[in-house]
Amino acid sequence: MSFELDLALPLLKEPVDQMREGLKAGGFRSEAVAPHPVQAFQATRKEAEFQARLDTIARLYGIAAAMRLKTERDILSRVCRAPGLPSSMVGLETVLGTDETIEFEDVLNDPQERPDMPLIPVHERMEARLGL
Amino acid sequence: MHGESGKQSLRGALKEDVPGFNFDNYARNASLPTETTMHLPSAMKTGTTIAGVTFKDGVVLGADTRATGGTEVADKNCEKIHYLAPNIYCCGAGTAADTEKTTEMISSQLDLLRLSTGSPSRVVTACTMLKRMLFRYQGHVSAALVLGGVDSSGAHLYQIYPHGSTDKNPYVTMGSGSLAAMSVFETGFKEDMTEAEAIELVKEAILAGIYNDLGSGSNVDLTIIRRNGEVTVLRGYLTPNDVEPLRTSYKRPAALSVPAGATAVLSTHMDPARPGLEGLVIEDATAMTF
Numbered sequence: 001m002s003f004e005l006d007l008a009l010p011l012l013k014e015p016v017d018q019m020r021e022g023l024k025a026g027g028f029r030s031e032a033v034a035p036h037p038v039q040a041f042q043a044t045r046k047e048a049e050f051q052a053r054l055d056t057i058a059r060l061y062g063i064a065a066a067m068r069l070k071t072e073r074d075i076l077s078r079v080c081r082a083p084g085l086p087s088s089m090v091g092l093e094t095v096l097g098t099d100e101t102i103e104f105e106d107v108l109n110d111p112q113e114r115p116d117m118p119l120i121p122v123h124e125r126m127e128a129r130l131g132l
Numbered sequence: 133m134h135g136e137s138g139k140q141s142l143r144g145a146l147k148e149d150v151p152g153f154n155f156d157n158y159a160r161n162a163s164l165p166t167e168t169t170m171h172l173p174s175a176m177k178t179g180t181t182i183a184g185v186t187f188k189d190g191v192v193l194g195a196d197t198r199a200t201g202g203t204e205v206a207d208k209n210c211e212k213i214h215y216l217a218p219n220i221y222c223c224g225a226g227t228a229a230d231t232e233k234t235t236e237m238i239s240s241q242l243d244l245l246r247l248s249t250g251s252p253s254r255v256v257t258a259c260t261m262l263k264r265m266l267f268r269y270q271g272h273v274s275a276a277l278v279l280g281g282v283d284s285s286g287a288h289l290y291q292i293y294p295h296g297s298t299d300k301n302p303y304v305t306m307g308s309g310s311l312a313a314m315s316v317f318e319t320g321f322k323e324d325m326t327e328a329e330a331i332e333l334v335k336e337a338i339l340a341g342i343y344n345d346l347g348s349g350s351n352v353d354l355t356i357i358r359r360n361g362e363v364t365v366l367r368g369y370l371t372p373n374d375v376e377p378l379r380t381s382y383k384r385p386a387a388l389s390v391p392a393g394a395t396a397v398l399s400t401h402m403d404p405a406r407p408g409l410e411g412l413v414i415e416d417a418t419a420m421t422f
Contacts, residue, residue, distance in 0.1 A: 033159040033162070035155065035158070036158045037272065038153065038269060038270070038272050039155040039158070041270070042152070042153070100244060101241065102237060102241050102244060103152075103237075104153060104233075104237065105150075105152035106151070108151065108152055108153060108154075109150075109151050109152060109153070109154050110151050111151060
């Protein structure tokens with residue numbers, strides 16, 4: 001689920017599923033355009049902030065505490081429903097402390113409040129995730 | 133990233149369910165002026181004169197009411213003084229949507245904090261939340277704010293710039309008319325003014341911005357926050373540029389004002405959509421979740 005942003009040459013990072021995505025797909029055209037600066041640093045900010053927090057905790061409380069926090073986050077971010085369905089992620093929000101904050105991500109463009117139906121149904125998403 | 137416009141690639145769609153800002157049209161917008169002859173409409177900005185002054189018993193905030201989109205006036209009577217907490221209000225200059233949404237977000241966050249701590253909000257809390265958010269977006273959220281309020285430690289006034297820096301002063305101005313308003317403050321400000329003197333000073337400062345700056349105009353709005361907790365919101369305190377007299381005095385051609393019954397009705401025929409639909413009740417329909 002992590003979103004990596006590579007601003008170098010548009011290389012093929014994962015195999016293109018031409019049966020699903022078409023012969024011309026692969027995302028080269030859209031990846032060649034420079035993203036919006038906010039989009040660029042939003043993609044990397046969360047991970048960078050978390051790493052900085054882990055580093056601080058490791059220096060203050062020891063490496064075990066930092067690893068425990070990292071493990072908790074990794075485990076809790078895997079507990080969710082099938083792709084496309086809403087997952088409340090209560091455990092993850094409690095550990096990260098985001099259940100007591102309100103950000104633009106909570107208010108704008110909530111996937112559950114989209115006026116249109118999702119174009120890719122649950123079954124196809126699940127197949128794509130499982131690589132079938 | 134997302135696939136070709138109009139088509140959803142699976143790879144792009146799997147990443148589409150990310151809440152928050154949507155950058156889908158950024159590439160298209162960037163290529164519009166270069167590849168076509170079209171130009172993008174400009175975002176509605178509040179050209180603005182906003183000002184605030186502390187007096188003996190609290191804080192007075194003032195703002196004009198003009199919103200511009202490029203060179204035209206988009207809103208002749210917009211509201212620039214936003215509510216943050218019962219004891220904290222914030223004037224906003226810059227892109228109108230940015231100031232409104234930012235102040236709404238911070239108002240919600242202050243509400244949440246009041247619920248979890250059980251004590252009234254402090255002005256410095258709001259200031260810290262705003263500057264952290266604005267710095268995080270590196271100035272792309274174009275909101276220049278004048279934050280004022282009264283809390284347990286007194287009356288405070290802050291000015292917050294779009295990149296996240298803040299200043300704390302007894303009198304502040306922001307916006308395109310800030311220089312005009314500041315000139316009035318610098319001549320007229322004195323410590324421990326009465327409420328009437330403070331209101332007069334802020335009114336003069338905003339009027340200076342309205343008359344001398346193209347980006348500011350229309351009316352003067354005031355909000356007074358006092359140390360005893362009372363807040364007075366004076367929307368449209370002064371309306372020197374009211375168009376109503378001009379509009380009513382203009383003689384319009386008689387053909388535009390047609391009295392009722394001037395056109396003869398030849399015949400009337402009513403066709404209900406379906407027989408039996410006269411007492412139609414529309415029930416609430418919830419969308420089927422996929």
